[in-house]
Amino acid sequence: MIEAQDLRFAWPTTWGRGKPADCIAIDRLTIAAGRTVFLHGPSGGGKSTLLGLLAGVLLPRTGSISLLGTRWSDLSGARRDAFRADHLGYIFQQFNLLPYLSVLDNVLLPCRFSALRRERATQDGGSPGAAACDLLRRVGLAEELWARPAAQLSVGQQQRVAAARALIGRPEVVIADEPTSALDAALRDSFMDLLLDACRASGSTLVFVSHDERLAARFDERLSLSAINRPASSETAEGMS
Amino acid sequence: MRALLTLAWCSAWNRRATLSLVLLSVALSTFLLLGFEQVRTDVRENFSQSVSGTDLVVGARTGSVQLMLYSVFRVGSATNNIRMSSVEAIAKHRAVAWVVPLSLGDSHKGYAVLGTTAEYFNRFLYGDREPLVFAQGRAFDDGIEGLYGAVLGAEVADALGYRLGSKLMLTHGAGGLPGAEHADKPFTVVGILKRTGTPVDRTVHISLQSMEAIHIDWVGGAPMRGVSIAPEQARKFDLTPKVVTAALVGLKGRAAVFNVQRFVADYAEEPLMAVLPGVALDELWDVVGVGEKALIGMSAMVGVVSLAGLVAVVMAGLNERRRELAVLRAVGAAPRHVLMLLAGEGLLVTLLGALLGMLATGLFIVLAAPWAQAHFGINLKLSVPSQAQWGLFAAVVAAGAVASLIPAWRAYRLSLADGLSPRV
Numbered sequence: 001m002i003e004a005q006d007l008r009f010a011w012p013t014t015w016g017r018g019k020p021a022d023c024i025a026i027d028r029l030t031i032a033a034g035r036t037v038f039l040h041g042p043s044g045g046g047k048s049t050l051l052g053l054l055a056g057v058l059l060p061r062t063g064s065i066s067l068l069g070t071r072w073s074d075l076s077g078a079r080r081d082a083f084r085a086d087h088l089g090y091i092f093q094q095f096n097l098l099p100y101l102s103v104l105d106n107v108l109l110p111c112r113f114s115a116l117r118r119e120r121a122t123q124d125g126g127s128p129g130a131a132a133c134d135l136l137r138r139v140g141l142a143e144e145l146w147a148r149p150a151a152q153l154s155v156g157q158q159q160r161v162a163a164a165r166a167l168i169g170r171p172e173v174v175i176a177d178e179p180t181s182a183l184d185a186a187l188r189d190s191f192m193d194l195l196l197d198a199c200r201a202s203g204s205t206l207v208f209v210s211h212d213e214r215l216a217a218r219f220d221e222r223l224s225l226s227a228i229n230r231p232a233s234s235e236t237a238e239g240m241s
Numbered sequence: 242m243r244a245l246l247t248l249a250w251c252s253a254w255n256r257r258a259t260l261s262l263v264l265l266s267v268a269l270s271t272f273l274l275l276g277f278e279q280v281r282t283d284v285r286e287n288f289s290q291s292v293s294g295t296d297l298v299v300g301a302r303t304g305s306v307q308l309m310l311y312s313v314f315r316v317g318s319a320t321n322n323i324r325m326s327s328v329e330a331i332a333k334h335r336a337v338a339w340v341v342p343l344s345l346g347d348s349h350k351g352y353a354v355l356g357t358t359a360e361y362f363n364r365f366l367y368g369d370r371e372p373l374v375f376a377q378g379r380a381f382d383d384g385i386e387g388l389y390g391a392v393l394g395a396e397v398a399d400a401l402g403y404r405l406g407s408k409l410m411l412t413h414g415a416g417g418l419p420g421a422e423h424a425d426k427p428f429t430v431v432g433i434l435k436r437t438g439t440p441v442d443r444t445v446h447i448s449l450q451s452m453e454a455i456h457i458d459w460v461g462g463a464p465m466r467g468v469s470i471a472p473e474q475a476r477k478f479d480l481t482p483k484v485v486t487a488a489l490v491g492l493k494g495r496a497a498v499f500n501v502q503r504f505v506a507d508y509a510e511e512p513l514m515a516v517l518p519g520v521a522l523d524e525l526w527d528v529v530g531v532g533e534k535a536l537i538g539m540s541a542m543v544g545v546v547s548l549a550g551l552v553a554v555v556m557a558g559l560n561e562r563r564r565e566l567a568v569l570r571a572v573g574a575a576p577r578h579v580l581m582l583l584a585g586e587g588l589l590v591t592l593l594g595a596l597l598g599m600l601a602t603g604l605f606i607v608l609a610a611p612w613a614q615a616h617f618g619i620n621l622k623l624s625v626p627s628q629a630q631w632g633l634f635a636a637v638v639a640a641g642a643v644a645s646l647i648p649a650w651r652a653y654r655l656s657l658a659d660g661l662s663p664r665v
Contacts, residue, residue, distance in 0.1 A: 055571075057570065077575070077576070078575055078577070081570075081573060081574070081576075081578075082573070084573055085572065085573020085574075086573075090571040090572070092567075092571070095564045096568060097568070098251075098252070098565060098568055098569075099255065100251045100252055100254065101248075101251055109568075109569075109572040110573055112248075113572055113573030113578075
């Protein structure tokens with residue numbers, strides 16, 4: 001499903017001064033299909049950079065990273081974008097939604113960019129709209145909120161919409177980048193429950209990144225970034241969260 | 242593509258307060274460009290129609306522009322007069338239908354005084370061959386009967402508050418010299434012309450004989466010492482004019498125009514020239530055109546400034562939109578989609594702004610036309626935008642499209658560099 005081999009990545013230095021130092025140096029990483037993986041690492045440990053590499057937004061300096069058996073570096077820029085739209089759902093820490101679209105339109109966004117997701121959503125619900133409604137129901141968002149602009153929702157509600165969006169059209173992989181860090185304990189637990197349930201229901205692989213180790217118990221697998229990522233100098237990772 | 246347009250529209254609507262300011266500034270500059278173009282062409286048309294139906298203007302040898310300036314626009318003065326005998330000789334040419342002599346030089350409170358014949362009011366045409374029309378009264382008579390009768394242009398009558406029967410005194414020359422008044426021979430208003438939007442409005446018309454009569458006791462530009470001839474006494478003198486300033490010539494057929502022009506140029510008795518009014522007016526417009534170009538330049542600058550405003554506003558908003566762009570990237574939008582989104586927004590705003598500007602121009606013409614006609618004699622006409630105006634419209638939209646590529650390109654670079662985690 002997700003495989004990385006001899007992965008090296010370095011951010012370019014400002015104005016090209018000095019030699020760029022690797023902030024990601026992972027020899028081997030494998031995540032099997034359908035698993036829920038808790039990726040744990042301290043702040044500044046290169047978590048977001050690794051997620052960028054997983055999502056094919058960043059390309060490694062050397063080595064390879066592949067999703068569903070396709071190496072990101074083999075694809076052109078446009079193909080990478082299309083591939084990401086087809087197979088990947090992404091949940092940010094916060095500010096996931098476009099404030100000027102309604103909740104429902106936010107959930108339907110991936111279907112606008114990916115024909116495959118649109119097709120699968122149609123299979124699931126009869127139409128993309130119906131599938132979106134099913135998902136919103138599953139993440140427990142009250143029906144009267146669906147037509148509202150996303151900006152009117154609370155942070156907890158927004159994260160649920162983001163989860164529904166990441167899952168629409170059953171993408172093979174869902175990446176969640178600390179999606180609970182802005183939520184309080186009660187909200188966090190209910191969000192975790194519904195996210196894990198929804199991922200298992202649609203058979204998606206979940207890569208969940210967090211620095212909060214208390215959450216790890218709910219997952220099939222637990223990975224520590226500091227254990228697998230061994231850059232030559234840890235200073236270079238400063239400022240990269 | 243449609244999905245992207247919907248997104249662009251929703252996003253722009255979300256930021257409508259800022260964008261509508263940009264839209265207004267684009268509209269304003271379009272309005273300036275189009276409105277100026279409209280006024281320019283209409284003024285030019287008015288200008289070129291300040292005399293029509295006259296085939297040739299004859300005067301002493303000078304520049305053709307200068308001849309037009311003093312004979313038609315009452316600006317400047319003639320370098321030399323022409324003899325009445327020459328005018329009569331031209332009138333006898335077989336191709337010539339009519340000749341109206343013009344005698345200039347005096348003034349009344351800054352308005353030019355034109356000595357001419359009563360035929361002038363029938364022969365002189367302006368605009369689209371429109372004749373002069375009397376608002377009140379009638380033309381003066383030629384000869385002794387019409388002595389000391391004046392016909393006023395509309396502006397002279399309005400500005401100085403004259404009515405039929407009002408008395409007025411003429412000033413020798415352009416005025417300003419003490420004692421150079423024709424105070425002994427007052428004139429009576431016998432007619433007032435309707436407004437024409439041409440220099441006729443700013444002219445006091447008197448007969449050639451009146452012109453002779455007021456100068457009968459003058460020599461070398463000053464009253465003769467110790468000699469004073471009363472207005473009634475002047476009637477006994479021979480008041481046939483010896484010299485005039487210029488003459489309007491009408492031909493029996495346009496075909497003979499160069500023939501007659503050569504006849505005038507080759508006239509052996511004295512050096513004369515004849516100009517075609519249309520050609521001379523075009524030359525004159527070229528002289529005026531320098532100021533016109535400066536104004537075009539100014540409105541173009543306004544256009545550039547408003548587009549710079551567009552770029553600045555979109556650029557400034559870009560940092561706030563990095564999150565939005567990252568979300569779009571995460572759901573599968575490619576950097577080129579981001580580029581299109583931003584460029585599309587800029588294009589949309591300029592297009593709407595330019596359309597608004599065009600509407601404003603139309604509205605302005607409708608509202609300002611009566612006022613411009615009354616105050617400046619400029620006839621503004623509402624019509625479908627001219628080719629030049631469409632050109633300007635297209636230029637604004639094209640410049641807007643190009644200008645909006647700047648923030649679009651920046652957003653493209655940002656979305657490439659940021660990936661999914663904007664570093665804001």
